[in-house]
Amino acid sequence: MTQLVMPNDTNYLGNLMGGNLMKWMDIVGAMCAMRHTETSVVTASVDNISFSSPIHLGEITTLTACITRVFNTSLEVYVEVYAEDVQAGTKRRCNDAYLTFVSLDAANKKPSPTTPIVPETEMEQERYDAALRRRQLRLILGGRMKPEEADDLAALFNRSS
Numbered sequence: 001m002t003q004l005v006m007p008n009d010t011n012y013l014g015n016l017m018g019g020n021l022m023k024w025m026d027i028v029g030a031m032c033a034m035r036h037t038e039t040s041v042v043t044a045s046v047d048n049i050s051f052s053s054p055i056h057l058g059e060i061t062t063l064t065a066c067i068t069r070v071f072n073t074s075l076e077v078y079v080e081v082y083a084e085d086v087q088a089g090t091k092r093r094c095n096d097a098y099l100t101f102v103s104l105d106a107a108n109k110k111p112s113p114t115t116p117i118v119p120e121t122e123m124e125q126e127r128y129d130a131a132l133r134r135r136q137l138r139l140i141l142g143g144r145m146k147p148e149e150a151d152d153l154a155a156l157f158n159r160s161s
Helices: 018-037 122-141 151-157
Strands: 002-004 040-046 060-070 074-085 090-104
Touching (some): 018 040, 018 074, 018 090, 060 122, 074 122, 090 122, 122 151
Antiparallel strands (some): 002 060, 040 090, 060 074, 074 090
């Protein structure tokens, strides 16, 4: 998804407002999830978003999204954000985040199972493997899982020297 940063998108400093960027990230993540599930989706969670580089008025913002892993009814989507200053001929990576969406059935708008993915590249496999740890952490922080039940996370903290 590509957006031109217009005056109504910016704060008083001439930078893209964080809320607008989060909205764009949610939209591109949802479109990616909808294409995979072929259903409506709702946003279940957004992991940490760090605003590492401001995006300025007049810059072209490109957001890309890819599915990292599908669970039963939910799927994790990775979104990256790039800003391009066309006049200077520069492009930089500004932000990224993992978002979780839930697939909804058409009739009842209730969570519905969706098709798993198969990672093909080394990077896809790394993100796929790490998605389980991120999911367990989200469930613990949301009070839906006890820390001692998070087998994949426990392995990170209980390593023998």
